[in-house]
Amino acid sequence: MLMVANTDAQPIFSAIYLYHQSTKEMSAENSKAKLGSVEPFTVDLSKNVPRMLDLVKNTKLPETSIYSGLGSSAGIDLNVLKQLQKQWATDFDWESEEAQMNSYNHFTTNIEGLRIHFIHHRSETAGSIPLLLLHGWPGSFLEVLPLVKPLVEQAKISNGTDVSFDIIVPSLPGFAFSQAPPPTWSIADTARIFHTLMTDILGYTTFAVNGTDWGSGIAYTLYEQYPATIRAAHFSMIPFMPKLPNQLAADNITLTESEQFQADRFAKFAATGTGYFVTHTTKPTTIGLALQDNPMGQLAWIAQQILDWSDPRAGTGPSVLTHREILRFTSLYFLTESFLSSVFIYSSNPNGFRPEYSKASTDAPLLYSNFKYNNTFFPSAIVREVGNLVYWKESLEIIGDGHRSSRLCWGGRDLSYSEV
Template sequence: MNAENSKAKLGSVEPFTVDLSKNVPRMLDLVKNTKLPETSIYSGLGSSAGIDPNVLKQLQKQWITDFDWTSEEEQMNSPNGSYNHFTTNIEGLKIHFIHHRSETAGSIPLLLLHGWPGSFLEVLPLVKPLVEQAKTSNGTDVSFDIIVPSLPGFAFSQAPPPTWTIADTARIFHTLMTDILGYTTFAVNGTDWGSGIAYALYEQYPATIRAAHFSMIPFLPKLPDQLAADNITLTESEQFQAERFAKFAATGTGYFVTHALKPTTIGLALQDNPMGQLAWIAQQILDWSDPRAGTGPSVLTHREILRFTSLYFLTESFLSSIFIYSSNPNGFRPEYSKASTDAPLLYSNFKYNNTFFPPALVRKVGNLVYWKDHELGGHFPGVDNPPGLISDIRELGNHWRWS
């Protein structure tokens, strides 16, 4: 049933406004005073050795001359009411979330979950379209109440203890949805670490989570030879994606190892270093995205990278955000197992994601009822292919049951 018609047990929910402008002059001073080499023998290597120094220079120049945090903040607060920010306290942690109700009766409550190096910004393009009534592929009317929390330790959500797991986050987000907001059933969506939290909810709360949508699952993808050994035949496009993952597995996981094993070292090194954070974050975003990012319908431009990084720096959450890696050494499971739930699972496969799961693997972990391939988009589909992700999420309406 919809929260507006339920007997909601409301906790202490406080309206919240994004207001970080007072910290911006110092951030920009640090950016301006960061000296990058005028010329570099390391330019022109592409992404093979990390971010290209010339790309970082371009981002630095744009940050200084053509990035207006005040206007970005106004958009986040959305004067038209699309993004209603709140905070609440659950298990001693202050949790920030966006809650935007649809005006359509019977809307599906949907929890949207981001990962690293994302934030609530990663899914903002989805919010307004999803609350509006639309049609699914079979003509069913569908709309959503949207809830977008900041993960603990990210942006405006308080940092948890260093042993905090994604199962802990799933538990407090379940409390947010049920005890605080009053929803008796809801759907979940997630990618990156958000997929781990969404899957923990899907797995552990079968009576409450009645549908799930993923663009990544929290299991270790298989290499091409492992897929062949499992007699999984791939299409030409899937072979491309499997090889892309193989390259990522061989050369792209250094950040992951560092976060998992030495989070305080890299976290403290970059905590008060906006250009350092930019280099670290931008490399991952550029590497994991569609090479056509920023070309419509993608909105993943350099401006978006600067928004992501500015939010990390201004909220002083870089260090606390990366502890999710060391706190969850088995966050991406090596063994595939199926959740004990009949709730439908929907999956969107974006060609330029850095991970790849063919349908045969996704069927191993849930009740797969919908699969869609997308030629455009990568690891951050909320900004890299918003229309494709919105269309797929709306397909939840074809499978949703309130109980």
């Protein structure tokens, strides 16, 4: 069951605004897909699973930590990694994971010489809104699977209006089943081919977009460069350098208590949590080759980021995340041999987080869900500087252990069904 965000006011659904921005052409023209270049695709990686699990079982970890008492402050906690290794080796059912993936509609197509993988589910409801969902690193299409079918089905939003979506979830170039691009490939290039996917291949004339992490940069580029096509854009982070406390003070921006919590969290992340970013940006080949055929190495690298970014306990206690989630994500990276190509998105986009704030030349609505455990921090006053902000929800926190299937993304980029 999907869990919804805990809001203390009457829920406001982003979909309301998207619905009223829709036009008749979105139901008539959007239903005419150009499917000639699209091929159905089935996830079939089982033959490589035994070798992966043998490598997991045969990886020897230290019996005890060399430096006791550090917990997760110096990286992933040894005890957590051992628990993950044990579950992966003895109690991880890839066949059921693969069957669950294949319950969705997968396709591939060729755009500008790249094979691009995507999931596409069409609503049977007339007037459905095309919605492009974009992931980041160390993410994949797996992030959004729990949201696909509920969003496609017709739902009644808070003003009594029925709304549904056509959902499109591509794998970024170099991720999962999408072909690796050239090393100079930018997020603007990805935005361009995803615009081609949505318009020239799938036949949509207008669509909405949601992006997180690197997906936010791609989504914002679409929002900025294709004003005639993008009807609305929803974010839980934006591709700009967050402003430090002294910069906010200089701009006369006063923080609320919850905003101060997030500002403190970001300050800690900026001071101690960006080692992976520097490595990916400056030496992607080294880390990529070191871990490409090393499932436990990938697990340590990926699990540390997931736990640090999205788990309030930061890997030091029982996680609000399930180990199955982490193992599913890592297995997909290893089995698709995409770890090396995925980290190149950093070196290919050294200015992926823009240092200067500027407002996009579009009137399309920008919608923002500000989640409590983001590792980046953007007050509403800052978000207004980059787009036509019409919806803002502050300090959203998933109810209970909602850091499960209700999230669009972990990594502090939580997004519940209700927010979409």
